[in-house]
Amino acid sequence: MNGELDSLVSQANTIADDARSVTKSSMIERTIITSPALNFVTYSLMDAYRIIVVHERRHFQQARRVIEESGFPVN
Numbered sequence: 381m382n383g384e385l386d387s388l389v390s391q392a393n394t395i396a397d398d399a400r401s402v403t404k405s406s407m408i409e410r411t412i413i414t415s416p417a418l419n420f421v422t423y424s425l426m427d428a429y430r431i432i433v434v435h436e437r438r439h440f441q442q443a444r445r446v447i448e449e450s451g452f453p454v455n
Contacts, residue, residue: 384443385443388436388439388440388443391436392436392440395429395432395433395436399429399432399433402425402429407425408424408425408426408429409424409425409426410424411424411425412424412425413425413428
């Protein structure tokens with residue numbers, strides 16, 4: 381499980397680094413993208429980063445709940 385958690389943390393760090401570099405641009409609110417899930421839904425690049433942050437936070441909460449389960453294997 382540690383490898384999966386390390387991977388999740390690494391992905392989150394990559395997203396955070398990308399977001400930091402992009403947010404320095406004044407175009408982040410004006411850049412409009414299309415949802416990868418529904419091609420008729422559009423939103424700003426900044427909103428996309430907000431969605432990603434909330435989504436990743438949920439993954440961390442899920443991982444925490446699994447780790448805290450009494451039957452979770454301990455190495």
